[in-house]
Amino acid sequence: MDLITELTILVLAAFVGFEVISKVPNTLHTPLMSATNAIHGIVLLGGLIVIGEATGFLDDFLLVIAIAFGTINVVGGFLVTDRMLEMFKRRD
Amino acid sequence: MYTASFLQDPDFIRVLYIFAFICFILGLRLLNHPRTARRGNRVAAVGMAIAVIATLLIESVGDYGLIALGVAIGTAVGVPAARSVKMTAMPQMVALFNGVGGGAVALISWVEYREALEHGGNPALETLIPILFAAIIGSVSFWGSNIAFGKLQEILPGRPIQLPGQQFINIALLAICIGCSVVIASGTESEGLFIVILVAAAILGNMFVLPIGGADMPVVISLLNAFTGLSAAAAGLALDNVALIVAGMLVGASGSILTMLMAEAMNRSILNIFKGGFGGGGTAPGATGDGEEKPVRSTDAADVAIQLAYASKVVVAPGYGLAVAQAQHAVRDLANALEKRGVEVVYAIHPVAGRMPGHMNVLLAEADVPYDSLKEMDEINPEFPQTDVALVIGANDVTNPAARDVADSPIYGMPILDVDKAAAVIVLKRSMNTGFAGIDNPLFYAENTSLLFGDAKESVQKVLKAVEDL
Numbered sequence: 001m002d003l004i005t006e007l008t009i010l011v012l013a014a015f016v017g018f019e020v021i022s023k024v025p026n027t028l029h030t031p032l033m034s035a036t037n038a039i040h041g042i043v044l045l046g047g048l049i050v051i052g053e054a055t056g057f058l059d060d061f062l063l064v065i066a067i068a069f070g071t072i073n074v075v076g077g078f079l080v081t082d083r084m085l086e087m088f089k090r091r092d
Numbered sequence: 093m094y095t096a097s098f099l100q101d102p103d104f105i106r107v108l109y110i111f112a113f114i115c116f117i118l119g120l121r122l123l124n125h126p127r128t129a130r131r132g133n134r135v136a137a138v139g140m141a142i143a144v145i146a147t148l149l150i151e152s153v154g155d156y157g158l159i160a161l162g163v164a165i166g167t168a169v170g171v172p173a174a175r176s177v178k179m180t181a182m183p184q185m186v187a188l189f190n191g192v193g194g195g196a197v198a199l200i201s202w203v204e205y206r207e208a209l210e211h212g213g214n215p216a217l218e219t220l221i222p223i224l225f226a227a228i229i230g231s232v233s234f235w236g237s238n239i240a241f242g243k244l245q246e247i248l249p250g251r252p253i254q255l256p257g258q259q260f261i262n263i264a265l266l267a268i269c270i271g272c273s274v275v276i277a278s279g280t281e282s283e284g285l286f287i288v289i290l291v292a293a294a295i296l297g298n299m300f301v302l303p304i305g306g307a308d309m310p311v312v313i314s315l316l317n318a319f320t321g322l323s324a325a326a327a328g329l330a331l332d333n334v335a336l337i338v339a340g341m342l343v344g345a346s347g348s349i350l351t352m353l354m355a356e357a358m359n360r361s362i363l364n365i366f367k368g369g370f371g372g373g374g375t376a377p378g379a380t381g382d383g384e385e386k387p388v389r390s391t392d393a394a395d396v397a398i399q400l401a402y403a404s405k406v407v408v409a410p411g412y413g414l415a416v417a418q419a420q421h422a423v424r425d426l427a428n429a430l431e432k433r434g435v436e437v438v439y440a441i442h443p444v445a446g447r448m449p450g451h452m453n454v455l456l457a458e459a460d461v462p463y464d465s466l467k468e469m470d471e472i473n474p475e476f477p478q479t480d481v482a483l484v485i486g487a488n489d490v491t492n493p494a495a496r497d498v499a500d501s502p503i504y505g506m507p508i509l510d511v512d513k514a515a516a517v518i519v520l521k522r523s524m525n526t527g528f529a530g531i532d533n534p535l536f537y538a539e540n541t542s543l544l545f546g547d548a549k550e551s552v553q554k555v556l557k558a559v560e561d562l
Contacts (some may be wrong), residue, residue, distance in 0.1 A: 001332055001334065003218045006328075006337060009334060009337055010329070010337050010341050013337065013338045013341035013342055014344065014345045015345070016117060016345075017341060017342040017343070017345025017349075018346075018348075020117060021345065021346040021349050021350070025124070025126075026443050026468050026469075027126060027441070027450055027463060027466060027468070028123060028124070028129055028453070029353070029443075029448070029449035030182060030186075030448055030449065030450035030451050030453065031123065031129060031133070031450065031454065032123055033313070033448065033449075034182070034189075035120070036317060036347060037186055037190050037320075037343075038137070038140070038189070039140070039321075039342060040190075040193050040317070040320045040321045040324050040339065040340060040343040041189075041193055042143060042335060042336055042340060043193055043197050043320075043323075043324045043327060043336065045143060045147045045335055046196070046197070046324075046328075046331055047159075047162065047200055048144070048148060048159060049153060050200055051153075051155045051159060054155075054203055054207060055207075055210065062199045062203050063162070063199070063200070064158050064162040065162070065195075065199055066196040066199035066203070067159060067161075067166065068163075068165040068166040068169070069166065069192035069195045070162075070166065070192075070193065070196040071163045071166020071170060072170035072173075072192045073192050073193040074140055074166075074170075075166065075167055075171055076170030076171070076185075076189050077174075077189050078136070079171060079174035079175065080174040080177060080186075082130065082133055082134065082137075083174065083175075084179070084457070085126075086130060087454070087457040087458050087460075088130070088457045089460065089462055089463065090126075090127070090464055091465065
């Protein structure tokens with residue numbers, strides 16, 4: 001994909017992010033922060049892509065750490081958000 | 093063979109990515125309402141799973157053993173941490189999860205640069221610039237988040253730590269990062285320089301969070317959250333991966349909005365926060381000047397019980413002190429007892445109550461307080477004049493009328509809960525110490541205010557018992 005297409009997607013994604021999130025009520029700011037935090041764990045994909053091309057022990061070592069970090073970010077983030085949201089209940 | 097080639101078709105993988113984006117955006121939308129929020133988080137998680145599976149299908153992705161190892165380590169660390177963390181410790185957990193994300197970005201861009209050097213030198217600028225950007229921001233985010241974690245976990249002192257010439261040092265570090273990046277981008281091939289960038293950015297991350305006081309830490313975490321998102325998007329540009337670009341940017345945008353909302357709620361400019369020195373009991377000019385002992389009216393549990401039980405409307409204004417005392421459940425029990433007597437009980441939640449925005453909602457939800465009893469500041473403030481009793485528990489600065497009335501107060505202009513407009517105000521306090529910001533609170537000396545001293549949990553329990561005995 002060429003750079004201009006990628007930049008177009010980047011800018012549009014930013015606006016989608018602004019629009020979707022500016023409506024979230026204060027009540028949910030902590031879970032929201034935690035959920036978006038989990039979403040940037042998408043960097044995990046970067047580790048998966050680069051490790052296929054990487055050569056040498058140091059590169060492999062660094063990438064295994066990167067993948068582990070990314071996994072902590074994703075798995076931990078979604079789990080902890082779920083734990084928080086599980087507790088939000090209506091008056092019955 | 094047919095199946096394999098179809099699965100590995102780049103267009104098929106892009107289509108899967110599109111499904112992942114739909115899940116992310118839909119998930120964030122569902123997070124707009126407490127009723128659907130949990131589903132939203134799960135939808136986003138499904139999106140992430142789709143994105144990961146799609147990426148594993150890419151033809152050049154290999155080394156599945158190492159991938160499995162990394163994922164196994166990450167799961168072994170992440171799952172127990174997420175399962176066992178206490179709700180009060182949520183801000184530092186988010187800081188930590190955010191930090192590892194930034195760390196991953198920095199490591200990936202470092203390896204990406206090493207690989208490029210091995211295969212014929214510096215990559216084209218459209219790849220190189222995002223790599224350098226991702227390395228700097230990722231490294232700042234990792235180290236900054238770690239310091240934020242250390243401060244919130246009280247491994248490091250929460251007060252601002254300032255060095256002489258702090259700002260000069262920060263600017264110099266940033267200049268080193270940018271300078272080395274320019275040298276690399278203009279054709280120099282040097283891994284050494286790249287490492288200098290990573291290290292300078294690491295020190296910058298430390299230096300930029302250390303001078304910031306505990307009260308401002310949520311804004312910092314939110315900003316670093318946005319940073320990590322941006323660095324992930326930059327990594328996406330470098331790796332030509334559209335999933336990283338979209339998801340990273342969604343987070344970059346949301347983190348920026350949250351950061352602004354939080355700063356606004358505290359009436360602090362982002363710039364001021366990063367100059368540091370506030371929010372840790374540093375300087376509070378014009379607040380502690382007069383020095384004379386002003387009279388306060390202290391009360392006892394029995395009297396509080398009578399005031400509450402015969403009120404028709406009670407508004408509870410909880411602060412972080414309530415969570416520190418682990419008094420959420422006791423407060424919920426008290427509210428239930430009052431409701432049984434026909435008293436209307438609601439909670440007034442300041443946007444920055446707790447240690448991050450929305451933190452108090454989570455803490456009260458944990459104690460089974462229904463979310464429709466939690467009222468946001470703008471919604472509840474007009475109701476205080478019709479409120480019989482405002483019960484302030486472990487909250488200080490967010491109820492300080494000086495923010496509204498005293499033009500030379502350091503918190504002047506900060507939006508507050510107008511608890512002082514209620515017919516009676518009862519403040520549960522441990523002692524006469526000033527709050528997080530170190531500023532005296534005229535609310536305590538007001539005519540309609542009485543104070544109940546003691547541990548918040550014990551006090552609430554005593555009041556509950558007195559209500560039940562009425």
